[in-house]
Amino acid sequence: MTGRNALVTSATTRTIRRVVALLVIAALAATCGATIPDRNLPEWSSPGLVGGGGWPFASEPLDPLDAYGATYLPDSSVVLLRDGRARFIPFGAEDPVTVLREDPRVDVALRTDRSWLRAGKVPGTLPVHRNMAARALLDLRLLTRPSGASIASWYGAWRFVWPRDSAFAIAALAATGHAPEARRILRFLARVQDQDGMWAARYETDGSAVTDGRRFQLDSLGWVLWAGWFLTVHDPGTRNIPELWPMVRRAADRLSATLGADGLPPPSSDYWERSPQAEEDPRRPTLGVVGAVLAGLRGATAIARTRGATEETHRWRMAADRLSAAISRQFAPYGYPRSPIKGGAMDAAVTFLAPPFAAYDPAVDTAVHTAAAKLRLPGGGVLPGERWAGNREVAWTPETAMFALTAAASGQRAEAADWLDWLAGHRTTLGVLPEKVDQYGRPAAVAPLGWTASLVVLALEALDGRLPIP
Incomplete structure (x- = not known):
């Protein structure tokens, strides 16, 4: 088979898969997607919010x-x-x-x-995608208090504000023209930030930090800085919010100061929320940390440049360049694994080095596809990483949506649509995006999950146009 014929066959197969997936989704929608509920479901199970x-x-x-x-x-x-x-x-x-x-x-x-x-606007050209985006946006609205406290979900241990998740809610709302809500979340994060630039792992809706022994999560600084920049691009008036610049300066200076002689920040918990001692290389940060920090420093640099803050622009750009060079030295030779060691396990966080968080790089793109292949489950969806210690038969929707977002922002439309079709086909009976999908294809854990909702909205927006890259 010639290369050209192989490409045509691959494209045809992919198209057939998409058509079948959309027909299945349509059939489910026509019957409300419902099966008789299991009365033994955990108490936090719900297909959506009223x-x-x-x-x-x-x-x-x-x-x-x-x-x-x-x-x-x-x-x-x-x-x-x-x-x-x-x-x-x-x-x-x-x-x-x-x-x-x-x-x-x-x-x-x-x-x-x-x-x-x-x-605002609801992204998505296909009806099923637009419906998913509309529901995701409405769920983000229901999860965000008037104070700007944007909770991860509605139940128990999820009913808190994670700065990381809130950052993505800011981006999704900003990208779709809902700037007032995005600004409120940004102001909330600015209010609860420590004077040393740090954020706690999570907060109560009243702004008090949750003191449950969770380690600090350095990636949150990067994500909030990236989201702040993202919001200023879509809503230039945000630059005049008095809380923005002090928050950015504290966080960016803190990140810059953490970089060691090797150009990397120290080991820290990331979106996996586990101790660095459990990593393959406990002495160095994971890709989930360095990718977020790099995006944040670049975002802060762009904000400083717009403000004409020459000193900060130079300082943060130099820090970003040092970190970028360190990633190229320590992660790139091994194919961008979670920890920078030979044969290191792959992680969905490799997407943090790809569009829309960084410019397209062929080596990173190869790593993204390698990770996707290794993490994909037989029923679709992905695990967070190769060394995931949780249930290895249960797919996680935020990580699946990360691959959708990267594919969409990289111009790989058919691949992005495949990921999005799977997410659309594994919502709850009400059409809400859950945190997980079990081995039988059933939504599992809380629904909605704000982080997944945000990532899906951003992925669909990337398909409709171009998302900015810091």
């Missing part, structure tokens, strides 16, 4: 039993139950009500939700 028209902090999970045969009314957080009644939270209230569909309060809630979506 929300209130115009009150982002008023939300409550829908019981899986009530969700059987139910669906969201289009472009809203109002749930139409199988008996034809509507469940939602009326404007000004905190608790959901179940009323006849004809109740005028239902239309008020619908108009409010749809007006909010129309104030």
Whole structure:
């Protein structure tokens, strides 16, 4: 078979797979995607949140039993139950009500939700992708308090603010024209930042740090700096927010000061949230840390340059160049594994060195595809990394969405669509993106997960246009 024929055959096969996947998704949508709920599901299981028209902090999970045969009314957080009644939270209230569909309060809630979506944009050219994006944006809104506290999800250990997750919520809302919400999240993060530039691993919605012994997570500084820059690109007025520059200066100076003689920051917990001592090389940071720090330093440099802050621009650019050179010396020779050692395990964090976080690099692109192949599960989706200590049959949606985002931002549209089709086909019965998908293809853990929602929105936005690269 010639190379050209092989490419044609591969493209044809991929197209067939996509068509089949979309037909399956459409069939599921036509039947509400529902199966009879398992009454033995963990108590935190829910296929989605019921929300209130115009009150982002008023939300409550829908019981899986009530969700059987139910669906969201289009472009809203109002749930139409199988008996034809509507469940939602009326404007000004905190608790959901179940009323006849004809109740005028239902239309008020619908108009409010749809007006909010129309104030920005909903990415996605295919109906199934646009539907997924609309739901993800509405879920981000329901997870964000008026104070700007954007929680990871609604249940237990997820009902906290992670600066990392919040940074991606800022980016998703900014990219889709919802700058007021993005600004509120940025201001919240600026308020809770320590004077030394650090953030705690997570926060209560009132801004108090959670003191549960979790180690500091240096990647959060990088992600917040990147998100702050991303927001200023999409909403130049953000540059005038008084909290922005002090926050950026503290975080960027802290990151610059952490770089050692080898150009790398110290070992730190990253998005895996585990001790550096558990890594293959406990003496050096993981790719999940260095990729985020590099994106953050570049973002901070761009903000400083726009402000005309010559000294900071030079200082942070030099730090970014040192870190970039260190990554090239210590990670690149081994194919960009999680830890910089020969034969090191691959990690989804390799996407942090690719678009939209860094300019396209063929060697990094090869590493991204190598990692995707090694982490992909038989049923689709990926593990976070090769040495993942958790259930190795359960796929994680944030990491799957990372590969979708990188493919989309790199111009690999068919590959990005494949990842996004899988995510669309493994939502809850209400169409909400969960944190995990089990070996039987069923959504697992909390839904919605804000980080996945943000990444999916960004990936679809990247398919619609170009995302900026610091």
